[in-house]
Amino acid sequence: METAATTKNGEGRAAAPRTAGHGAEPVIRARRLSLTFETRDGPVHALKDVDLDISRGEFVSFIGPSGCGKTTFLRVVAGLEQPTGGEILVNGMTPDEARRARAYGYVFQAxxxxxxxxxxxxxxxxxxxxxxxxxxxxxxxxxxxxxxxxxxxxxxxxxxxxxxxxxxxxxxxxxxxxAGILLMDEPFGALDEIVRDHLNEQLIALWKKTDKTILFVTHSIPEAVYLSTRIVVMSPRPGRVIEVIENTLPEERPLDIRDTPEFLAIAHKVREGLRKGHAYD
Amino acid sequence: MTANSFWLAFAIGFWLAAFWANVKLAASAWSESRVVRLVVPALFGITLLVLWEGIVRGLSVPAVILPAPSQIAVRISQSLPILWEDFVQTFVKGALTGYLIGCAAAFLTAIVVDRSPFLQKGLLPVGNFVAALPIIGTAPILVMWFGFDWQSKAAVVTIMVFFPMLVNTVEGLRAAEPIQLELMQTYNATWWQTLTKLRLPAALPFIFNGLKISTTLALIGAIVAEFFGSPIRGMGFRISTEVGRLALDMVWAEIAVAALAGSLFYGAVAVVEKRLTFWHPSQRRG
Structure with missing residues (x-):
């Protein structure tokens, strides 16, 4: 499994594109990634057949209802959780190797x-x-x-x-x-709206200054749209990717961009995606 | 008015006056000030002594039953060299040595136990069993093994403090939060780094709990162990022989020394605790 992936990654490194993740060697590459927890009430499919490439310098948000596996995906990337199927590479290494190489910083909910x-x-x-x-x-x-x-x-x-x-x-x-990668698991979930706005603004500025790849878990649609270059919409039971939405908003994002029609259109797309996820139930 | 009823009346009068003064102080504007916070318990203690003195004198209680505080004070002042010798023998050599050995051994055992789940399953029940052994039964055996002098007392104390200290430290090593442990994992920290930088500091409130409980156990152990054989000095030895000679004032003098030493010992540990666990919600001020 690992050797196949290494050859795939040997294509050489292009300059990191700011937005879409095409061409360059992905920082994170998931193929048919699955994780099943065995519980007393039977198996729980936290992740099922997740395919995702994330390029250097991207800001990717993961959004979905509780239990959709967005936190689990982050934990798998961090090597804190072992997948039960498929493959995942972080900087071309297994998550555990990446962890040992201190490839990422992790920001928890608390x-x-x-x-x-x-x-x-x-x-x-x-x-x-x-x-x-x-x-x-x-x-x-x-x-x-x-x-x-x-x-x-x-x-x-x-x-x-x-x-x-x-x-x-x-x-x-x-x-x-x-570290080149920043994994953030609902870091602002417990904070009030005003503080949250302020931190979102700071986070964008910081991302621009540092050129890091950021994976950001949230369940706030405006937060996801405001921050990311791409939005991964997920659905629960089994946890899977419903849709990956390219964010076409300009790079310069003052807080009041959230009132523009363009912003609302993308937010609408995300909401539609979330609704689609529900139809699977 | 006879001398007896005078003493009774004086004691009760003093008690009422002190009662009134304390109520006033507690309700006053300065009730939170440092001076008042010292004066209130001091007044309470003095009132107890005065009541004790007044009742013993007023009811002519025989000294064999209960000597008056003044008699005990006289005895203490006349027996300082003996009391000091006993203190060194029992407290410094017996209790303190056993305390240090027992707590250090329990601490190291807790860390070993932590590394090995197998030992955790095997050692903790054994420790529990040893802790359940009555000291009255084990002390004579340890005196046989280690001789009459302070070494056997230190051994008794070691056994007494070992288990509470072990249980508290093991518990404390589980006190770090899951997020903090995972954070260390994301840093690829070694077991030793996680122990010294996260788990031991997080365990400190528990460790100090064990250390504080052990201070009182140590003193009890060292004194009681002397009842089963000791050289002709030591607080336990003095208490048991002076009871036999009906010199109850000397017994009370030893008890006073033991209470004072025990309180200071506990207080000293609590002061260190306050300095090291200033960050814990129970110690934070304001």
Whole structure:
């Protein structure tokens, strides 16, 4: 399985296209990817025959109702979950190899900051584990805290900050070791609308600055349309990809782009896709 | 008015006055101030002593039943060298040594147990069994094995503190949140890195729980073990012999020293806990 995939990937690397994922070596490549959990009530098909290529520099959102496998897909990419069928490659490696190579940063639903460490200390955690030298650690901490607008808060403890600031700190932590891929699992799900808008805006700016490949799980249609270059619509039982929607919005996206007809048209397409998913029930 | 009824009246009067003062203080504007927070329990303690003194004198309670606090205070001041010698023998050599050995051994065992699910299944029930052995039964055996001196007392204490410390540490090592553990996994952290940077700090509140419980167990173990054989010094030895000689003031003097030492020991551990687990919701201020 692995050898076949490696030859497929030996095509050489083209310049990373900003939007659609055609031509270049995909950062993530899934073929007939399936994952079945055995539970007491019988098998649960969290993922079924998922085919997906994601290119370098893309911002791909995964949207769908609970249980559609969007989080599971992210966890498979991260090597936190083992697929039961099909194949998946991350940077041309198995997810586990990619994890060992520290190919991605993962932002969970909750910030998961260590309360005994300051914000700077939390950002330092992966750097310590990966063996960056002291001066380099300090440089990177300052850099990523600045990226997420937390420059003055390095010495605070997580419990002294608001939920939104904590989540920003956890994003800084995921960025600190400069992995090419950022996996984000509903990072703003627990935050209120206003904070969420602000963080969405910051996230787009950050993505432009850093040129990372971002996989973003959400169940908010406006969030998906606002952020992504492509939107993957999924449906539950079994978890599968219903539709992949190219986002034709311009790269420059002020918050009020969400009131334009173009935005609403794409949002409508996503909603239609979600409805299609329901028809399978 | 006889001297007896005077003492009773004085004690009750003092009690009522202190009662009134404490109620006033607690309701006053300064009830949260540092001074008042020290004064209220101090006043309470003094009232207890005055009541005790007044009732013993007022009802002419024989010293064999209950000596007055003043008699105990006199005994303490006249027996400082003996009390110190007993303290060193029982507390420093017996209790403290056993405490350190027992807690360290339990901590290391917890980490070994954590690495091996097999040991977790095998060792924890055995530890449970050992903890269920009554100290009254095991202490004489340990005295036979390790001799009359403090070593056998330290052994008793080691066994007493081992299990609570083990259970608490094992529990604490499970305290890290799943997200935090998965985060370490995404960093490809080693077992050792995950242990030192995440799981041990997360376990600290539990570990300190074990350490605090163990302070009182250590003192009890060291004193009781001396009832089953000891050289002619030690707090347990003194208590058992002085009871035999009906010198109850000396027994109470030893009890006072034990209570003071135990409280300070517990307090010292609690202070360290406060400094190391400042981040825990139970320790955070404001």
């Amino acid at each position: 910030p998961g900051l260590l309360p005994w460490r300051t914000i700077a200390g939390n950002v330092r955690l992966p750097l310590e584990i990966m063996g960056f030298e002291k001066g380099e650690q300090e440089r990177r901490i300052a850099e990523v805290l600045d990226l997420v607008d937390l420059s003055g808060f390095g010495r605070k403890y997580p419990w002294q900050l608001s939920g939104g600031m904590q989540q920003r700190a956890s994003i800084a932590r995921a960025l600190s070791f400069d």
